[in-house]
Amino acid sequence: MILINQDQAASIKESLGTDTLKELVEIYTTCAQNTLKEISQHIVTGDYAMLKVAAHTLKGSSATFGAQGMQMLAKQIEGFALENNMVALNDCYRGMEEILPETITALYQAYGI
Numbered sequence: 567m568i569l570i571n572q573d574q575a576a577s578i579k580e581s582l583g584t585d586t587l588k589e590l591v592e593i594y595t596t597c598a599q600n601t602l603k604e605i606s607q608h609i610v611t612g613d614y615a616m617l618k619v620a621a622h623t624l625k626g627s628s629a630t631f632g633a634q635g636m637q638m639l640a641k642q643i644e645g646f647a648l649e650n651n652m653v654a655l656n657d658c659y660r661g662m663e664e665i666l667p668e669t670i671t672a673l674y675q676a677y678g679i
Contacts, residue, residue, distance in 0.1 A: 567635045569669050574632035575676035588679040594631055595670050598624060602662060605643065609655055617655070618647040632676070633669050636662065 579587060601624045608617035625640035639662045646654040 567638070567665065569633065569635040569665065569672045570676045571632040571634045572676060575673075578632065579677050584677070584679055587677045591631070591670075591673050591677060591679060594627055594633075594673070597627055598633075598636065598666060598670075601627075602666060605659060605662070609652070609659055612652070614647045614650055618644050621647060628669075631673060633673060635665050636669050639665070 582590070601620050604620040605617060605624070608614075608620060621640045621643040625637050625644060628634075628636035628640060639658055642658045643655060643662070646658060
């Protein structure tokens with residue numbers, strides 16, 4: 567799975583510069599971790615509507631930073647929430663848990679921060 571869209575990362579780096587990117591990636595990191603916790607809670611409670619909202623939020627923020635792998639998994643979770651597919655949701659959530667730390671590291675590397 568491709569974690570980061572390198573072309574998008576290069577474009578963002580050129581546009582924003584290192585200092586701004588460092589701050590924004592720190593914000594993304596905190597938000598992504600918190601949203602992942604929300605997704606977990608919504609899976610446990612079976613709240614598919616809020617699960618879809620949380621996944622949509624993570625999909626958008628991941629897309630903004632070129633975090634392609636997280637964006638793809640968030641999109642899948644959004645779809646599985648619409649289908650009320652708990653088995654697929656759990657599998658996809660575990661995938662997100664695994665790649666989030668790798669994604670954060672890859673963002674820092676891609677942006678040179």
